[in-house]
Amino acid sequence: MKDITARIDFRANTQAVSPAMVAATQKNARTALLKRSEVVVEFGEERWQQLRRAGRELRLHALTHLDRYLSMVEENVIAAGGHVHWARDAEEAHSIVLDIAMQNSVRNIVKVKSMVTEEIELNHALEGRGIRVYETDLGEFIVQLAGQRPSHITAPALHMTKEEVAALFREKLKVDAQPDPKLLTEIARQRLRKEFLTAEMGISGGNFLVAETGTLILVTNEGNGRMCTSLPPIHVAIVGIEKVIPDWESAAVMLKLLARSVSGSKITAYNTFITGVRKDGPREFHLVLLDNGRTQILRDEIARETLMCIRCGACMNICPVYNQVGGHAYGAVYPGPIGSILTPLLIGTRIAGGLPFASTLCGACSDICPVMIPITEILLHLRRRFVEGDDFEGSSISGTLKAIAKAGRYVLGSPSLYRLGARMGKIFQAPLRSGDWIAAMPSPLDRWTMARPFPAFRGDFRGWWKKHKNAKDISGGKAS
Template sequence: MSESGVHSAAIHERAHTAIGDAHLQEAYRSSTLRLYSHRLEAIGQVPGFEPLRQRARELKREVMNHLDYYLAQFADNVERQGGKVHWARTGTEACDIVKQIVKAAGAREVVKGKSMVGEEIELNHALEADGIEAIESDLGEMIVQLSGERPAHIVAPAMHKTRHDVSDLFSEKLHSERTEDPEQLTAIARKALRAKFAKAGVGMSGANFAVAETGSVVTIENEGNIRFSTTAPHVHIALVGIEKIIPRFDDLGVFLRLLGRSATGQKLTSYTSILTGPRRPGEDGPDEMHVVLIDNGRTGALADEKMREALYCIRCGACLNTCPVYRKIGGHAYGWVYSGPIGALVTPQFVGLNQARELPFASSLCGACREVCPVKINIPDLLLHLRGQAQARVPAEPHLGEVLSEGKGMRLWAWAMKHPWVYSLGGAATRFGTRLLPTADESGGRKWVSRLPFFPFSNWTLGRDFPVPDPVPFRKRWEKQFR
């Protein structure tokens, strides 16, 4: 669980800030659209992409329904290959395990490849607190580490930053010369990192997939830094969320074909590393390979038969890129490491609904996310399910200016809907009441209200006018004209 908290109620304020920031809006708009269109182009070239998604979904369902079996198989095979398996119930436990391994290796520096679960457990903070330097070797991760932020996107952590922002950041933190040329910026980062790379005694990575059949940890990337982090240092630690398991080595082909295309529109990313145990005698590679299997709320999701589906996610970020809400409010508005539609699903599960009850509501339920999900997670359906859980378990905080709590209001509404005369009376009252509002004006044969009283109705007129109900509702017209 996150120590610093998600505070999902603050999403409204964070969204407000994001929407008012034209620079940020453009950064998100252009990046999400680029990834979105690359994906579309890439999947158009694969005949049978749809059956591939279905196959991946079935494989993930199989794993989640028998996770105990596959996890044990994976752990056995890691050890059989000479690796060491560690089990972490919480993020804190995982951080402690990593610290112990680093200390035992006598290292002061750890070089890290990009890992979302590493962000989730806030490993960098934990290491720093113990005087261990965590060097983010992924360019995007390095940028957010330097700026002291969380990743803004599952795949592109620094999506919210333009070249100009990165230039500012590098010149401030790395004292480099200003440039907005991406190649030069990369060269600056490389230069800053290379010096540290060589010193690091421990390398860390996440895992895109963990193959139960062989005990292999599979990572994909474009920069080569994960390959470096997992092979050059003497010790490799892989952080693996327990949902990353796939059954067989053959199944890897299904997922690799989906992941690159869904994430960035690539057939395959530049590097695919399959790491099976530490180095054998006479080979290159790490002397030790540690696999930390992390629960951190996942078994809770597994126990909920409906929500289990959220664990199928392979973290491609396609649902973020297509989500009109994510495009507007950006990743940081969600308050934690996972953002967008999938973030709204997994965050409440990983940190608890208490901290994240607003997130399932941060969606227009348009369903665009479900259309692009490579494992066909029914995201809108699960969001609706979570909304139900939120209302039942963590009632919304009373809002300033609300006459009735939302729950009481809905009960009253449902009662009215069961009694047509009450419904009609409600219509008449709205018609009468809104006509009395002094701000109403008339255009196009219709009266409009520019400011409604009472929350949540008052929220409608923030940015929109409200039409006064028609003087003669359909039911009366039916009586007169058609009956």
């Protein structure tokens, strides 16, 4: 996410969104949520809440003892014949992977979808050195060909129609492609088959790292996850340090939560468990553990729970804001509610401070999160960082907005000024008012009236109350 140096302008981004993107986003979300409800009902609503609680507790526990568990991972992976590398940031991760690639004369890489590799823009670094990288998840394969960013963390190409995909394949792959998902999938399968068998290196991310045995867990559906980590002679896995879980019991809890939360399947087609090197597998296994801002987030007692995320995408599926704008509007790799907190935590509120405000605080995300991340709390925490600044970052708000807030506080902080303000409002609205409504207000209040009329200040509750109370007092307590 180094390329993001300009402030992310969420408002401008939302105005550039196509209706097709919105429709596709909603379709994907609805389907996933409906199926998720079905499997949660089947699991048992109460049992599901217990499972969420267990998921939260174990993730929080793992973060609280992160150094201990990461040591265990390192020890176990090395004992199993693997290599462990530590990367403080994106550049170091690039260096590490490039070194391995150079040492082994790697020309072609097959890659499993991994959010963290997008976060550090690994493909770009590799391609810059003349190494070809093939994204092998169908959705990632498509967006890679199209030169676009994924618009959802588990359904990267949801924003493209089958006609667009067909046109893309015709143009980039020079094949006769019909707009039929089955035929298009077959084209991708054939195209990538050769690459799986000849690539010198496979790169993956990792859904979880089990500290107990140093095992990498990959959760996939298509089969490419297995291909990339079984066929090429070298396997490199890049995993954020926060992905550690303590033991195999925890792994069971995580897997019960994950697929159901992603799309309402009880389990994905393939779950692969890799510990170091094995006979009949890649001859080398490299685990790259990435910080890239995570230790900084860990310092923040309220925000550190963001690191519990298991990347299921349920929060964005249910988010009413995300469903109106799609993933690209968030201007970074992670969209939706999790993106609104993770992006400013990783790259700062100076650049991404508009994202925590891209929410009505409706709370649907916190409700659905399988590991009970208090997303709403963290949004409020980051709003404060943007406005007031805190131990982590200075204030980023404009002087004008600060002045407006101070003025508002001044009025609302004084009962007499407040009542005066209400009376003034009634006077000033007169030229703008038509019956019960004010159709247009001057800037910046036109931001309300551009969407719908504002109700006129009417009536006078305090005046009524005074009369009402007097009448009651006179009639000895009976209501009038």
